[in-house]
Amino acid sequence: MRSFRTRLEDRHPDLPLLVTEQKRLRLDDLALPPESDTSCPDGKVPARIALSLRAPEALIAALARLDGRAEAILLVAPALPPGLVAGLVTASGCDYVVSDRANLPGAVPPEALVELGLSRLHGGVTEWIMTTSGTTGQPKMVRHCLTSLTRTVTPMANLTSRPVWGLTYEPTRFAGMQVLLQACFGEGTLAVPDLGADIRTVLSFFARHGCSHLSATPTLWRRFLMHPDLAGLALRQITLGGEIADQAVLDALARRFPGARITHVYASTEAGVGFSVRDGREGFPTSFATDPPKGVAMAVRDGRLWLRPEGSASEYHSEQRLSRDADGFIDTGDRVAQRDGRYVFLGRDTGVINIGGVKVHPEEVERVINALDGVGMVRVGARSNRLVGALLTAQIVPSEPVADETAFVDRVLAHCRAHLMREAVPATIRLVDQLETNAAGKIRRA
Amino acid sequence: MENVIREVFNEVWKRQKGTEPPPLDADTLLLEIGLDSLGFAIVVTQLDEKLGFDPFSIAQDAYYPQTFGEFVAFYKKYAPKI
Numbered sequence: 395m396r397s398f399r400t401r402l403e404d405r406h407p408d409l410p411l412l413v414t415e416q417k418r419l420r421l422d423d424l425a426l427p428p429e430s431d432t433s434c435p436d437g438k439v440p441a442r443i444a445l446s447l448r449a450p451e452a453l454i455a456a457l458a459r460l461d462g463r464a465e466a467i468l469l470v471a472p473a474l475p476p477g478l479v480a481g482l483v484t485a486s487g488c489d490y491v492v493s494d495r496a497n498l499p500g501a502v503p504p505e506a507l508v509e510l511g512l513s514r515l516h517g518g519v520t521e522w523i524m525t526t527s528g529t530t531g532q533p534k535m536v537r538h539c540l541t542s543l544t545r546t547v548t549p550m551a552n553l554t555s556r557p558v559w560g561l562t563y564e565p566t567r568f569a570g571m572q573v574l575l576q577a578c579f580g581e582g583t584l585a586v587p588d589l590g591a592d593i594r595t596v597l598s599f600f601a602r603h604g605c606s607h608l609s610a611t612p613t614l615w616r617r618f619l620m621h622p623d624l625a626g627l628a629l630r631q632i633t634l635g636g637e638i639a640d641q642a643v644l645d646a647l648a649r650r651f652p653g654a655r656i657t658h659v660y661a662s663t664e665a666g667v668g669f670s671v672r673d674g675r676e677g678f679p680t681s682f683a684t685d686p687p688k689g690v691a692m693a694v695r696d697g698r699l700w701l702r703p704e705g706s707a708s709e710y711h712s713e714q715r716l717s718r719d720a721d722g723f724i725d726t727g728d729r730v731a732q733r734d735g736r737y738v739f740l741g742r743d744t745g746v747i748n749i750g751g752v753k754v755h756p757e758e759v760e761r762v763i764n765a766l767d768g769v770g771m772v773r774v775g776a777r778s779n780r781l782v783g784a785l786l787t788a789q790i791v792p793s794e795p796v797a798d799e800t801a802f803v804d805r806v807l808a809h810c811r812a813h814l815m816r817e818a819v820p821a822t823i824r825l826v827d828q829l830e831t832n833a834a835g836k837i838r839r840a
Numbered sequence: 841m842e843n844v845i846r847e848v849f850n851e852v853w854k855r856q857k858g859t860e861p862p863p864l865d866a867d868t869l870l871l872e873i874g875l876d877s878l879g880f881a882i883v884v885t886q887l888d889e890k891l892g893f894d895p896f897s898i899a900q901d902a903y904y905p906q907t908f909g910e911f912v913a914f915y916k917k918y919a920p921k922i
Contacts, residue, residue: 592872593872594872616877619904620871620904620905621869621906622869642902642903645901645902646902750877750878779885780884780894780896780897781884782877782878785882785885804855807855816878821881822886
């Protein structure tokens with residue numbers, strides 16, 4: 395098992411590793427201390443360390459220091475509120491929080507990692523604990539390791555022009571980490587725009603630094619396509635992931651970047667695997683069911699996609715309960731339909747709604763709205779939308795007659811905004827006399 | 841058509857942002873007025889409820905308008921002919 399640092403040191407030393415608005419760094423500039431191979435001092439327990447770092451160079455340096463030495467690394471988004479960070483740190487059993495944020499009491503700065511003097515793990519692999527976003531903002535933890543995270547990372551065959559990967563995702567999330575690792579281990583450069591920069595600034599940053607490879611959600615790609623400055627980019631690789639890529643966004647990108655390779659990625663958090671499609675068409679060929687891409691086996695049963703990771707499935711553990719059959723296939727919960735020799739994605743069968751790449755549980759939204767005074771019953775559903783995949787709709791039966799409907803809706807919205815992620819706040823709220831129920835008396839979901 | 845679109849834009853803006861909506865000219869870049877993807881998606885949904893159609897769903901060509909003028913033209917192009 396080669397560590398993050400060992401693999402990083404395979405890179406050509408002159409190659410820029412990272413560019414930000416302020417800095418351009420090579421591996422040497424990270425000033426990693428010489429590797430020591432000290433054995434574990436008596437009584438010293440391997441550490442579990444939480445990282446919540448704003449500076450990408452600090453994140454890469456910390457990963458280089460900790461992978462293969464720490465028992466576990468918990469990756470926490472730098473924007474996550476302190477209360478939620480504390481909850482994750484406790485739940486994951488971390489001993490230290492390393493951060494360059496000002497609002498995390500008890501955290502130590504990244505420089506303090508040197509003093510920890512961690513020794514190499516013998517016969518063990520560092521756990522990489524990543525988080526996925528939840529409807530109410532409370533993240534769920536998913537365990538990985540460097541091998542499982544780099545399964546799809548490919549060495550660059552043609553090194554005449556090195557890739558410059560633009561980062562549009564939070565690097566502590568799965569999709570962002572994929573881009574970071576591909577740039578680091580694929581002889582590339584990672585271009586990281588400032589947190590919270592507007593779209594013109596981001597596109598101008600990518601153009602100035604020669605961004606050639608870019609991975610984003612279909613929602614963000616549509617947003618880029620709506621901005622004239624996208625024309626300033628010379629993209630060779632376009633990757634879409636995190637939600638369903640429809641034919642319209644694939645066609646629009648193909649027209650704008652005729653020379654680029656366009657890949658849409660399907661990844662299942664449940665199964666811990668995924669696959670890529672490169673033929674520019676939505677969905678995937680039905681032939682994948684009998685002749686699947688490398689590393690995965692698939693089956694479609696009752697309109698649902700089942701996947702089986704090949705070989706190293708044990709490296710991946712999800713906190714969620716999995717439906718796994720006797721052959722090791724895992725139910726992804728994603729519905730597919732056969733159409734013109736393709737399987738196209740229809741959405742989630744589990745009720746989870748994907749809004750611009752954010753998975754929302756309608757039951758959680760209903761619970762939040764139900765807690766508000768004046769709400770009798772509520773049903774939250776989805777309405778499909780071409781820009782963000784889907785939007786939430788809410789139908790509310792007030793507990794008593796409402797005199798001012800606008801004021802009531804505003805009160806519901808304010809309550810939702812206070813308790814839910816932005817994507818989980820219903821886009822439309824309608825007051826109704828009664829909700830449709832099925833024969834069993836359960837509220838019917840559209 | 842343009843007036844209905846302006847009206848919906850302004851309504852969504854007020855409800856989402858709680859401030860006075862910005863002026864919209866034909867060459868205003870939609871993405872630079874400060875409404876995010878979700879905000880635009882809500883505008884498209886409200887327009888669907890008001891006008892009874894959504895050009896993003898019915899258009900066969902993959903097109904994403906960049907300016908307010910293009911947005912209005914896109915709606916006019918796909919408006920049901922009476």
